[in-house]
Every structure is written in C-alpha cells, then in structure tokens.
Amino acid sequence: MHRRTLLAGAVLALAVTAAPASAQQRTEIQFWYALGGALGEIVQEQVKRFNESQTRYTVTATYKGSYVETMTGAIAAWRAGNPPHIVQVFEVGTATMMAAGPAIKPVHQLLAEAGITLDPKQYLGGVRGYYSDTEGRLVSMPHNSSSAVMWVNLDALEKAGVQGVPRTWREVRAAAEKIKATGAAPCAVTTAWPTWVMFEQQSAIHNVAMASKANGFGGLDTELQLTQPFFIKHVQFLLDLQRDGLFKYAGRDSAGDALFPSGECAISFNSSAGRARIEREAKFRWASVPLPYHDDVVQSPGIGVIGGASLWVLTARNRTAEEYRGVAEFFRFISRPEQDQWWHQMTGYVPITLAGYEKAKAEGYYEKNPGADAAIIQLSRAEPTPNSSGFRLGGFVEIRNIIQEELEKAFQGQQTAQQAMEAANRRGNAVLRAFERANRS
Amino acid sequence: MRRRVIFSEKGLPYLLLAPQLAITFVFFFWPAGQAIWFSFLRQDAFGIRTVFVGLENFVALFEDPLYLGAIWTTVVFSFWVTLLSMAVALGLAVAADRHIRGATTYKTLLIWPYAIAPAVAAVLWIFLVHPDIGVFGRLMNRIGIAWDYKLNGAQAMLVVILASAWNQIPYNFLFFLAGLQSIPRSVLEAAAIDGAGPQRRFWTVVFPLLSPTTFFLLVVNIVFAFFGTFGVIDALTKGGPAKATETLIYKAYIDGRVNLDLGSSSAQSVVLMLAVIVLTAIQFRFIERKVHY
Incomplete structure (x- = not known):
C-alpha cells in the first residue's frame, strides 16, 4: 500500500517535471523595456504575438x-x-551605447551571424540614420520612433473663437491670448519634454545645428552651439509667453504629459506616441498637427527629428548562438509590414518601415484618423539635412x-534667455x- | 595567576561570529572599499576603459560651484527637517503623556505614518500639494497665492522638508514618549509642591531629564535627513527645480546612476562617508559630555 502510493507519487512528480521539459526547449530571450501604462501593454502584446508566431523562442518582456x-x-x-x-x-542614450564596444552586438553583425538579411533601406530614412554607424549599417534595431507634435483641444479652440489650428509660433501666441481672454481652458500652452521639443526638434525644423560636427555624428570632439541667436530667440519667446500667463512650465521630461488629456491645457507639445493615452483619457475633441515654426526665421519648416527608443543587443559570456538567433528572429518579426502597421496604429509611434506606412495608408487609416500622420509628415515633408x-x-x-x-532658472526669473543659454552651453x-x-x- | 574563562573549543566562537562578520564585510566593507577605489578612477559607463586619475575626481568636486551649492542645500534641508520633526514630536509626546481619554488610540494613530515608506509618503504629499491635482495646491492657487513647487525653488524646498519631517515625526514621538514616561513622578510632584507651574516644570525638570533622548534623536535625525530622504526628494522634486532641492545624497545618485559618472559619484560617496565619520565623532566626543544623564 505504502509502496504503491510512493510509486504513484514518483510517477506524478516525473510527469510534472516532464511537462515543462518540452516547453523548455524554447530558448528564452530576456527583453527589458521602459514603456509604462497603455504603451507598456502594447509592448507585452507585441511580444505575445511573436511568441505565438513560432515555437522555438520565448521572449519575456519585463x-x-x-x-x-x-x-x-x-x-x-x-x-x-x-x-x-x-x-x-531611448535615443538620447545612443552615443553612450555606441561607445560601449564589447558590451553590445551591432544589429548588422547579429543578423549576419544568424543568416538573416534585413535590408536597411526598408526602414524610414530618419529612423535608420539615427541608429546607423558611419557606414550606414544598423547598430541598434529601430523599435518605437516618434516625433514631437502639437496637440490641440479643438473644443477649447472653438470656445475661444480661434479660426483654424495654429501653424506658426506667432499663431500659437495669438490663439493662447484668445484662450486666456475667454477662459476656454485654465491654461493655454504647456509642453512635455522641454529639451526634446523646444531645442532638438526646433533646431531640426529651423535647420540650425545644436552642436558642431554634425550634431556629434562627426566625432567625440563636438561642441554645443546653444548661444546662437536662434535658441536665445526661442527661449525668449517662451519666457514672454510665460510672463504673460499663457505658458505653464509643467516640469521636466514627461511631467507635462497629464496636462493635455485632463483638459487643463488647451495646447501641448508632446510625442506623437501620446496618442494611446489621449485616446483613452481625453473627454474632448482633439487633433495632432506638426510642430509650429517661426515664420520670421524660415519660410517653410524643415523636417523634424525622431525621438523614442531602439533595441540594443547586449553581450554576455554565456550567450549561445541560438539565443542571438532568437533575438534576430524577433527583430525580423517586428519589421514585418503587418506587425509594424499594427504597432504604429496602436501606439501613435511612426511606422519604422516604409512598407508598414504604405500598408496603413492603403487601408485608409489616415483618412479615418486625421492627424495620425502628423509625425510622419513632419519627418518627411522636406529634404533631410545634417541638422x-x-x-x-x-x-x-x-x-x-x-x-x-537652466530653463527653469530663466522661468523663475533668476536669469535672462542669454544667460540661460550661456550657462547651459x-x-x-x-x-x-x-x-x-x-x-x- | 589570573584565571581565564576559555572555551575548550576554539573554533566555535569564531564560527558563531562568522555570520555577523560576513554580513558586515559583504554589505559594509566591500561596497565602501569599492567606492573608495572607484573614486580614484575615471571610467566610461560600462567600465570598459578605466584610468587611474588619483585625486582628480575630488579636486573637480570641490572646484564645482554646483557641488558647494549642494552642500549648502543639504545643511539647510537637514537643519529644518531635524528641527521640525523633533519639535513637533516633542509637543505631541508631551500632549499624549497627559491623562486624557483615548490616549492609547491617540498614540497609535500618531505612530502610523512611520509605517509608510518615504516614497509612498511623497506620493501622498503630491496629492496634497501638486499645483494642478493637489487639494491644498489647488486651494492656494484659487485664493490667489501663486503656488507652484514645480517651478518655485523655495516652495519645493518647503514641500520636501515638510514631507520628510512628517515621515520622521512618529519615530521621534515614540522615543520622546518613552523618555517622558521614564521621568520619575516624584521629581515632578516635588517641583509642583515647590510652586513651579507647568511651563517652568517642563523647562527646568522635564527637558533636562529628556536630554539623553534628545541627543540620541538629534544624531538619528541628522543621519535620516542626510541619507534617508532620497525617496521623498526623488518622488516629489527630483532635486529640482533648477537644483533647489538637490542634496548631497541625491547628487551622488544623479551623477552615478543617471549621468553614469561613477568616478565623481564615488568621490561624493567618500566625502559623505567622511562627513558622517567626523560628525559622529564630534557628537560623541564633545556633545555627549554635556548631556545630562
């Protein structure tokens, strides 16, 4: 009796350990990501789609x-x-990662070793360029690329009597004055990611270099050029807006995210990937349009620069070829037109491949969702420049x-635009x- | 001949000490040693290229006006956190020490905030003081006070001081209450019979007799303000606006973890380590002598 129970127990134990054994044949790939909230759920969904599409690898996203x-x-x-x-x-860490030599495996090398060919030309130019080495080979894998756009609360604009959506900074100011005068929203203008939107994007749109040596692409001995008249002019413009009660400084990085969907601020500048959250939370009519420009600096705006993040492959002593192959397969999967299109439409990030964009366009996505292509227009409306x-x-x-x-100090009134840019430089x-x-x- | 008590088994005492020694070594001496070693190096983020630079990191630190600014910020912050949390706790302890109805409930409620992690406490404070979503923040803006701790440095400092002090009050309260309860009733009664009023009894009898507790709490609170308030600052202000709330410990974190400059960050840790050693030595050598036990 006793022996039989023991035996049954042993058989059961064997069965239990045997069951995951078949699952363990799938090679495990660890993937660390940084998108919270609505976007994070879509990353999990993206990984799930990959895991269900094949039987050899399991990507675990954390x-x-x-x-x-x-x-x-x-x-x-x-x-x-x-x-x-x-x-x-994120794109800001690109230079640090590229300098990391033995710590990373460049994507072009990863793909070559795995025998997978992905034509770099299938990725959008602005996306590809950011993550390629000087020979045009991909070093990291484009994943979530966005551009900064202007989000406007159409209900508030209508209430304030603003005709049409502002296209220039002059028009933004005029609209803000009307919003304030009519009380259409508690706050007229705000921004998230102050440096990315007001410096990096604006310098690209106005074709001004933020740093020498082609913004650092030409070598480590690059120098910032923040004291140029353009930056001082733009900071002064923002300081004047704030002084007149038209602009609210909402804090660094993503701290300003919440002010637009909550209806607090009628005009906000943020990543095109804010779409997922705004769609979920905003209880008013809204639109996204390309960023405004100073019409006394340029006659028509140039193209913007991407933001967002890419995927880097890290090395380790005990990594097997099979693991690297799994990473390569995952990269191939997310570059498929239908996967890319799905990612783009769910998140508001721009499509990373031309085919994904064409597919979304062919299916009439942009006609059904006006403004969803604002970032794409901004990234492709003119000739690319080194800036x-x-x-x-x-x-x-x-x-x-x-x-x-230094911006904060200027907004506090402790220093002028000129002093702020000199100190930052x-x-x-x-x-x-x-x-x-x-x-x- | 002196008789000595010696264990016949010589290995056992060492074996029994081993876990404690191992923990001390792994969690204290090893990381501290690493920090000292790293403070003499210049490395890239991944530690691939490492150069020995001697005291360069320290020299750069003390030539940096921003570092000197962070020292001043830390002094101001620690002073107010210590003063506020100890003064309020003492007041509450004196009040709770009286014979009042529901004293136990009252005491328990006062101790609760200590169970809240500083980062969580900071989030609670955001809901109070945030200019757009906070209860008090909105109220103040509505009645015409321009409240925006996200941009106003002095207001930001006030918020992190309040949140840190609030978090530390229960701890101080507990010790003050215990201290008050250990003061002999007979001394107080004698003073009362001699005609001393409550005010006078407090300042001439209770306060001096509490001084061992006060001294202990002073040390603990300064150390808390130096090292334990990271969570509050990170969740509320991230050292901003414009470095208004960047204390030494927060700067060491930013330079090491965010800016990936391990050499400078380690040098800052070493400076902090020295500051704590010096502070503790001074306090125990000189202040302790004047404390009335």
Missing part, C-alpha cells in the same frame, strides 16, 4: 521603469555579468537635464569633454 532606469539598470547588469538579451534604450539626422552627444541625458535646469560642453576623455580608446 518593465524596468523609466528610460533612464532601464538603461542604467541594463548597464549595471552588464557590469555584473548578467544582462538581458535585448534592452530598449535633422539626430544627435550623437555623449552624456546627452545629463545635457538635457542641464538645459532643463558651458556646462553641457564640460559634459561632452568628460565623455570624450572617458571614451577615448
């Missing part, structure tokens, strides 16, 4: 906090010898924060020099 937390977490994990296979790094290809600045996270800090260049020294090989 949310690791903000972009900064995810990146520094992955670096710490690499130093400790146990990094994830794939990590999502719209992106930024490759070491310590860019710190430089963005420095610019935000001086402190930012110190960061560039420190990066140059630490990464000189």
